[in-house]
Amino acid sequence: MSVILTEQARKYEEIKEAQEAVFDLWNEYWLEYSAFNTWQFWFNVLMIILPLIILCLFIDRKRLFLLLFFGFNIHVWTAYIDSMATRAN
Numbered sequence: 001m002s003v004i005l006t007e008q009a010r011k012y013e014e015i016k017e018a019q020e021a022v023f024d025l026w027n028e029y030w031l032e033y034s035a036f037n038t039w040q041f042w043f044n045v046l047m048i049i050l051p052l053i054i055l056c057l058f059i060d061r062k063r064l065f066l067l068l069f070f071g072f073n074i075h076v077w078t079a080y081i082d083s084m085a086t087r088a089n
Contacts, residue, residue, distance in 0.1 A: 032042055059067070
């Protein structure tokens with residue numbers, strides 16, 4: 001029984017080391033290509049913020065509740081579909 005536990009502990013440590021190595025690779029990739037000092041990061045921020053500013057300026061305030069409810073409804077349906085698809089692989 002102790003041989004199985006030591007084998008299990010060895011495998012667990014091997015997996016943990018591999019996870020740390022993968023995390024370090026992802027972190028290095030992010031710092032090189034996606035950090036705050038890259039133009040791609042600020043382009044993505046602009047693509048999120050700019051449509052929201054335009055939406056606030058030009059939205060039909062009389063039907064705001066209807067539009068927000070519609071957006072929330074779409075959000076809930078896509079979350080349900082995504083969770084079902086994730087469970088079904």
